[in-house]
Amino acid sequence: MAKRNYRPLASVKALQKTMGRYYALTNYHRYWGKPFRRPLAWVTSGAPVELLRSFKIHSAYPEQYAAIYSARNTTVALCEIADSAGYSQDLCSYARSNIGGVLRPDLAPLGGMPKPDLLVACNNICGTVLKWYEALARHFNIPLLVLDTPYLTDEMTQQAKDYVLEQLYAMAVDLEKITGRPFNEKNLAKQMRQSAEITSLWKETRQYCQANPSPLNAPDLFIHMAPIVVLRGSQEGIDYYRKLKAEVKERVALGQGAVENERIRLVWDNIAIWPQLFTFYKMFADKGACFVSDTYSGGWASLQSPGTPMESLATTYTEVFLNRSPEFRANQLINLIRDYKADGFVMHSNRSCKPYSLVQEVIRKKVMRETGVPGLMIEADMADLRAYAEEPVRNRVQAFLETFD
Amino acid sequence: MSEITEHVKNKSLELLLEEATLNGAARILRYPKSRFFGYFCSYFPEELILAAGLEPLRLLPDTGNSTPAELPAYCCSLAKGTLDMEIRGKWQDLAGIGFTHTCDTMQCLSGIWAASGHSKTIDIVPPVMLNTSGASRYYLAEMHSLLNSLMALTQNKINKEALQDALKLCTYTRKLATELDALRPDLPSQMVSSLMRAGQVMPRLDYSQALEKCLPALKEMAEPNQHRLKVLISGAVVENDSLFAMIEDLGGRVVADDTCTGYRHYSGPTVMEAEDPLVDIVRRYTEMPPCPCKNRSLNERMAYLNDLAHQRQVKCAIIVIRKYCDPHAWDAVALSESFRNSGIRTLTLELEGADVGGQERTRLQAFLESMKADSEL
Ligand code: SF4
Numbered sequence: 001m002a003k004r005n006y007r008p009l010a011s012v013k014a015l016q017k018t019m020g021r022y023y024a025l026t027n028y029h030r031y032w033g034k035p036f037r038r039p040l041a042w043v044t045s046g047a048p049v050e051l052l053r054s055f056k057i058h059s060a061y062p063e064q065y066a067a068i069y070s071a072r073n074t075t076v077a078l079c080e081i082a083d084s085a086g087y088s089q090d091l092c093s094y095a096r097s098n099i100g101g102v103l104r105p106d107l108a109p110l111g112g113m114p115k116p117d118l119l120v121a122c123n124n125i126c127g128t129v130l131k132w133y134e135a136l137a138r139h140f141n142i143p144l145l146v147l148d149t150p151y152l153t154d155e156m157t158q159q160a161k162d163y164v165l166e167q168l169y170a171m172a173v174d175l176e177k178i179t180g181r182p183f184n185e186k187n188l189a190k191q192m193r194q195s196a197e198i199t200s201l202w203k204e205t206r207q208y209c210q211a212n213p214s215p216l217n218a219p220d221l222f223i224h225m226a227p228i229v230v231l232r233g234s235q236e237g238i239d240y241y242r243k244l245k246a247e248v249k250e251r252v253a254l255g256q257g258a259v260e261n262e263r264i265r266l267v268w269d270n271i272a273i274w275p276q277l278f279t280f281y282k283m284f285a286d287k288g289a290c291f292v293s294d295t296y297s298g299g300w301a302s303l304q305s306p307g308t309p310m311e312s313l314a315t316t317y318t319e320v321f322l323n324r325s326p327e328f329r330a331n332q333l334i335n336l337i338r339d340y341k342a343d344g345f346v347m348h349s350n351r352s353c354k355p356y357s358l359v360q361e362v363i364r365k366k367v368m369r370e371t372g373v374p375g376l377m378i379e380a381d382m383a384d385l386r387a388y389a390e391e392p393v394r395n396r397v398q399a400f401l402e403t404f405d
Numbered sequence: 406m407s408e409i410t411e412h413v414k415n416k417s418l419e420l421l422l423e424e425a426t427l428n429g430a431a432r433i434l435r436y437p438k439s440r441f442f443g444y445f446c447s448y449f450p451e452e453l454i455l456a457a458g459l460e461p462l463r464l465l466p467d468t469g470n471s472t473p474a475e476l477p478a479y480c481c482s483l484a485k486g487t488l489d490m491e492i493r494g495k496w497q498d499l500a501g502i503g504f505t506h507t508c509d510t511m512q513c514l515s516g517i518w519a520a521s522g523h524s525k526t527i528d529i530v531p532p533v534m535l536n537t538s539g540a541s542r543y544y545l546a547e548m549h550s551l552l553n554s555l556m557a558l559t560q561n562k563i564n565k566e567a568l569q570d571a572l573k574l575c576t577y578t579r580k581l582a583t584e585l586d587a588l589r590p591d592l593p594s595q596m597v598s599s600l601m602r603a604g605q606v607m608p609r610l611d612y613s614q615a616l617e618k619c620l621p622a623l624k625e626m627a628e629p630n631q632h633r634l635k636v637l638i639s640g641a642v643v644e645n646d647s648l649f650a651m652i653e654d655l656g657g658r659v660v661a662d663d664t665c666t667g668y669r670h671y672s673g674p675t676v677m678e679a680e681d682p683l684v685d686i687v688r689r690y691t692e693m694p695p696c697p698c699k700n701r702s703l704n705e706r707m708a709y710l711n712d713l714a715h716q717r718q719v720k721c722a723i724i725v726i727r728k729y730c731d732p733h734a735w736d737a738v739a740l741s742e743s744f745r746n747s748g749i750r751t752l753t754l755e756l757e758g759a760d761v762g763g764q765e766r767t768r769l770q771a772f773l774e775s776m777k778a779d780s781e782l
């Protein structure tokens with residue numbers, strides 16, 4: 001057996017427990033949702049869940065489930081169901097596998113997602129979510145609430161801020177009707193505080209990776225980001241990240257790296273290649289290359305903006321990096337390379353996710369020009385294995401890593 | 406097309422058909438006094454470009470298979486083709502290029518263009534949820550920002566009068582285009598498609614004057630269509646008439662058109678009531694029939710298209726999807742289902758660009774023949 005060049009985290013156990021509890025609660029929602037008057041919402045990863053939590057809505061994330069489908073190698077089968085229902089193969093594979101799972105839950109891991117009572121989408125990550133959730137709203141015939149966060153070509157504008165704020169207040173009114181509970185700003189403020197705490201913990205944990213060797217590698221970041229996506233604003237999430245942070249801190253104190261004999265430090269751009277999570281990143285780890293940071297799981301480490309809870313929600317959710325210009329995103333990558341003393345970066349040109357990927361070549365050029373470090377582009381898909389050509393990818397990765405010899 | 410022009414011998418018609426074939430390529434030669442401003446999408450308010458003293462030019466790709474290094478293969482050929490033309494210096498004469506935030510591709514293209522092109526770029530980010538709380542206020546503020554950007558670009562003030570004049574010209578052009586659209590059942594599909602597109606690639610006053618002049622001749626030319634299969638076509642940008650000509654060739658007739666470069670570009674109400682002309686402009690762009698990138702309510706687009714099909718007594722629809730165009734590909738599923746429910750048969754055609762070839766011919770033929778066979782039963 002090939003030597004394992006990888007140090008596992010003890011926190012994985014706590015992660016499994018935390019996430020296991022969340023999935024159990026979610027999947028058995030039909031038993032407790034009604035009696036406790038807690039509707040189930042399917043939400044996009046960039047939706048303002050703090051507001052939903054303040055109404056005691058339980059949220060489930062189709063994107064998160066889609067990542068699980070992919071890690072369990074069921075994406076292709078589920079996408080084929082969506083394909084035959086007419087959805088083009090070129091659409092986002094998260095969306096297609098989710099729709100496949102809706103049409104054929106028996107083929108989906110965990111028996112598919114539990115049926116939602118409402119849908120909440122925020123287009124701060126892409127335009128796909130609007131079309132995807134429209135399709136879901138027609139299928140389930142349930143309310144769809146959309147938060148329209150205008151794309152920021154430059155800095156946040158007053159008109160965009162006012163617009164999003166106004167929609168949030170309107171959404172609160174809709175949620176009052178749906179849940180039968182009044183909007184309570186104090187509850188929202190509490191959720192926002194807890195959310196801020198979890199974000200800080202995630203941010204601090206990530207910052208430990210500035211150490212040499214880095215205590216975490218990209219697959220750690222991808223796996224351990226799950227709670228910040230689905231449990232943002234919850235006490236369980238906070239408890240979990242406290243544990244993780246302590247373990248990572250200790251690794252740094254002991255000088256333990258995630259990758260043995262770390263000699264190349266890299267930054268990752270785009271969503272993980274889930275079905276290849278270990279094999280792909282192992283190619284790097286085997287050569288002593290560690291991904292010390294990434295833009296994807298780092299998307300959940302942005303601190304909240306100031307203001308009243310609603311104002312803060314409006315700005316924080318509009319300013320997410322996928323809603324920003326290539327200029328902004330290039331600078332973000334440049335800062336990561338500088339702060340984490342990276343020797344290079346790898347971009348995953350992810351055919352599913354156009355807003356993430358179409359701008360990457362322009363960003364790659366700018367980042368290479370300004371930092372002087374090399375950047376590699378790999379073509380794949382975050383979930384659909386059919387877009388992954390193993391041999392060419394391996395050859396490109398090897399050639400790239402040889403430039404560091 | 407030449408046989409049509411020869412047949413008619415109408416100078417205005419000839420001009421418009423030529424312009425449509427050129428798609429703006431000979432603009433400098435033909436209109437040396439005009440300064441053009443490029444745009445991509447029907448949601449970019451032409452009124453503001455005109456008020457700035459510029460001529461709106463819809464940017465259309467000159468080939469369907471460009472591969473500029475700045476974009477990956479899995480991107481629509483509209484973005485790839487026009488960016489490639491920018492890199493080849495084809496848009497150098499333009500005063501600037503305007504981007505409207507519609508789909509993810511356009512959103513990305515605006516940033517890529519600014520980083521790698523030579524032209525000055527300007528953006529407007531309209532609301533996606535056109536009827537949601539605060540949308541019209543936000544849209545109006547964006548419209549004002551766009552006005553400021555255009556004034557900064559041209560170094561000229563744009564006054565209320567200029568806006569009102571532009572609004573009048575657009576209203577008039579839309580009225581003429583609506584008359585032309587009403588003649589569709591009785592005119593060759595590819596000719597109407599050309600005439601609609603001409604109005605997006607040439608100076609607007611010249612267009613409306615020419616269209617006005619040739620409308621009587623067109624009415625004369627109109628031959629009541631008795632045996633052709635009535636077709637509705639829906640899709641994004643269609644930069645040439647190849648598909649329309651093929652439909653015609655196979656015994657069909659496009660009697661209802663919902664493409665970005667077709668009648669959708671002109672449709673919807675135009676109002677001139679408000680003190681601030683920008684308020685009227687916002688209203689028009691909010692109320693025009695939505696494209697798949699916009700939402701006025703969950704099923705408004707489907708309802709509008711079903712109504713249109715009903716009014717024009719259409720029994721079959723062709724949904725054209727440009728390869729890698731997400732919004733139209735998404736809507737194709739719900740749209741064909743809603744058509745099916747109204748008894749309208751649908752063919753979804755995925756095309757690399759606007760050109761159609763042997764494969765499409767076979768599919769179209771089979772589709773139209775099966776429709777004919779059904780109607781003869
Ligand atoms: S992967 Fe990209 S396109 Fe798909 S839902 Fe996420 S942000 Fe949108």
Ligand code: SF4
Nearest residue numbers: 481508510641730731
């Ligand atoms: S709407 Fe479709 S065809 Fe138009 S730019 Fe977007 S992806 Fe391309």
